[in-house]
Amino acid sequence: MISHEEAEAILLSLKVGAASVAASLPIAIATAWVLARRDFPGKALLDAIVHLPLVLPPVVVGYALLLAFGRHGPLGALLAPLGITFAFRWTGAALAAAVMGFPLVVRAIRLSMEAIDPRLEAAGRTLGARPWRVFATLTLPLAWPGLVTGALLGFARALGEFGATITFVSNIPGETQTLPLAVYSAIQVPGGDAEALRLSLFSVLLSLAALAVSERLARRGTKALSRA
Amino acid sequence: MLEVDVTLSRGAFRLEAKFASDAPIVALFGRSGSGKTTIVEAIAGLARPERGRIVVEGRTLFDSDRGIDLAPERRRVGVVFQDALLFPHLSVRANLAYGERLTPAGERFIDHGRIVSLLGLAALLDRRPGTLSGGEKQRVAIGRTLLASPRVLLMDEPLASLDAPRKAEILRYVELLRDELRLPIVYVSHAVEEVTRLADRLVLVSDGRTVAQGDVAEVLGRADLKPLTGRFEAGAVIDARVARHDERYELTVLAFDGGELVVPNVDALVGEPVRARVRSRDVALALEIPRDTSFQNILAATVESMGDEFGAIVDVSLRVGATPLAARITRRSAERLALAPGKPVYALVKAIAIDRRSVGYA
Structure with missing residues (x-):
């Protein structure tokens, strides 16, 4: 029913999506918190940088990643001795997806953090909680709906990421060929329309499944809050 | 501290x-x-x-x-x-x-x-x-x-x-x-x-x-x-003790330095210290003890000082024994009674003017 190549592309997409969300979430949470709760010179600049992948052509982002994390790029050369390589590897696809999804994840988390009354956090401080404990016990749990939404948006963005990925890590079956890239390849082959359609269908099912899971998670979290 | x-x-x-x-x-x-x-x-x-x-x-x-x-x-x-x-x-x-x-x-x-x-x-x-x-x-x-x-x-x-x-x-x-x-x-x-x-x-x-x-x-x-404290809020605070309860009429008598104050039932034991707030506008003044009146509280007082003499309203500071009290009356009344510092007067206070919210445990 599902061919080996198709399964490979589906699993790879899931792996890339999960890895990109897992890697970007902590950084996104920290960035969202800084943007929501701190005032400092250069905040507008940070905000602009965070949003950059949203407004740049994906190809440009992919090319920038290639320049920075390629074998001869400054960051790529720095990380290579540590055994971390991104170029033409599935990890590179995850990195590209994480960068492209980052603005969406940050935005969702930031919005839900900004919706928290800062005086709740002040109350926590007066009760003896240090700032990191206030963050862990109050800010983070109260921002739960935003975390789930952010993770879903990041994951969905990773499932659909095409331009930055193909530019940065090419289109290698079994390594970097995620579902959208597989669809693209199928279209390039004469008579590959049926295959492209099948792959597109899997893509739709995957996205719907992700949506359903996140809805459940968000509802479970907000149930605790709405009873509140 | x-x-x-x-x-x-x-x-x-x-x-x-x-x-x-x-x-x-x-x-x-x-x-x-x-x-x-x-x-x-x-x-x-x-x-x-x-x-x-x-x-x-x-x-x-x-x-x-x-x-x-x-x-x-x-x-x-x-x-x-x-x-x-x-x-x-x-x-x-x-x-x-x-x-x-x-x-x-x-x-x-x-x-x-x-x-x-x-x-x-x-x-x-x-x-x-x-x-x-x-x-x-x-x-x-x-x-x-x-x-x-x-x-x-x-x-x-x-x-x-x-x-x-x-x-x-x-x-x-x-x-x-x-x-x-x-x-x-x-x-x-x-x-x-x-x-x-x-x-x-x-x-x-x-x-x-x-x-x-x-x-x-x-x-x-x-x-x-x-x-700053506000016209509506002007008044005096009287530190008192519960002297006795009048069960029949559901009244409580409070004793303070200068006399007694009858108020609607206070939920406190006899002897307990309480604090009653009497608003200036709830205090009327008379030169003689009025007869046949519904005022439950008629307190012998002395005028201490008079507030500003402009406009319709005059605030009169009184002393009942050692306890300060204040009355807010019209300027016409103040002139008719010829009020001046040192003059003895009677302060009239309706018992129901001192409601439950005005009495607390001291």
Whole structure:
């Protein structure tokens, strides 16, 4: 029913999506918190940088990643001795997806953090909680709906990421060929329309499944809050 | 002992607060926006003064000269906020435990069980804050703050968002705390009934400045502060004891230094100290004892001084024995009675003018 190549592309997409969300979430949470709760010179600049992948052509982002994390790029050369390589590897696809999804994840988390009354956090401080404990016990749990939404948006963005990925890590079956890239390849082959359609269908099912899971998670979290 | 002397700017608003108190309850009294909450925030460490000193029970929390500025979590200053600010994702039990858990066992002097029973929280422990009524929320908030074993309790308009019956309920709890825990309380309010009921000492705040401080009755009685304490609120506070109850008519007789005051039934035992507030506008004056009158209280008094003589209204300061009292009458009446300092008069007060909300436990 599902061919080996198709399964490979589906699993790879899931792996890339999960890895990109897992890697970007902590950084996104920290960035969202800084943007929501701190005032400092250069905040507008940070905000602009965070949003950059949203407004740049994906190809440009992919090319920038290639320049920075390629074998001869400054960051790529720095990380290579540590055994971390991104170029033409599935990890590179995850990195590209994480960068492209980052603005969406940050935005969702930031919005839900900004919706928290800062005086709740002040109350926590007066009760003896240090700032990191206030963050862990109050800010983070109260921002739960935003975390789930952010993770879903990041994951969905990773499932659909095409331009930055193909530019940065090419289109290698079994390594970097995620579902959208597989669809693209199928279209390039004469008579590959049926295959492209099948792959597109899997893509739709995957996205719907992700949506359903996140809805459940968000509802479970907000149930605790709405009873509140 | 609480000492505050700070300066703080926030945009165009400037706060200059200087006061000290060793009373069980000191009230910060003033209109909304006068800067009372900013003072609370400065003491709690949630707002940073530009200069000054804050000392609580001998412990310096802030001193710009010595470079001391303790973080809020190290101040041991408990705050009860106007809108309770319970953590919505936690049960009442977890809310109560939040600060208690963070207090080192050796520094806990507030007993968990005692607070739960004192504030009547046992039935609420498994509920979520969202399912609680306003009064219940405020009780939980008070309990949560106390269980962190603070060295001073700041209450920032704790009754402002409650309806009248809930107000009375929480006031009773605050009185219990004052009498049972021996914890200094700073009580912020713009409601004169609350302040006179609870506080011993009053700090009057206006436009970001502490303009007067002293004994509650003294500050509220000062004619020069009337524009700040408010015309409607002008009145006298009488410290009294319950002399006896008149069961038949459901009245209570209060004895004070200068006479007796008949009021509607007060829920207190004979001999208990209470405090009654008599509004100036509820006091009428006569030169002779009126006969066949419905006035329950006819008190022999002496005119101390007369307020400003312009307009329709005159505030007359009186003394009944050793107790100050004030009457607000028309200028026409004042002239007809030829009132002047030193003149003996009779102060007439309707018993029902002193309602339940005006009488509190001293």
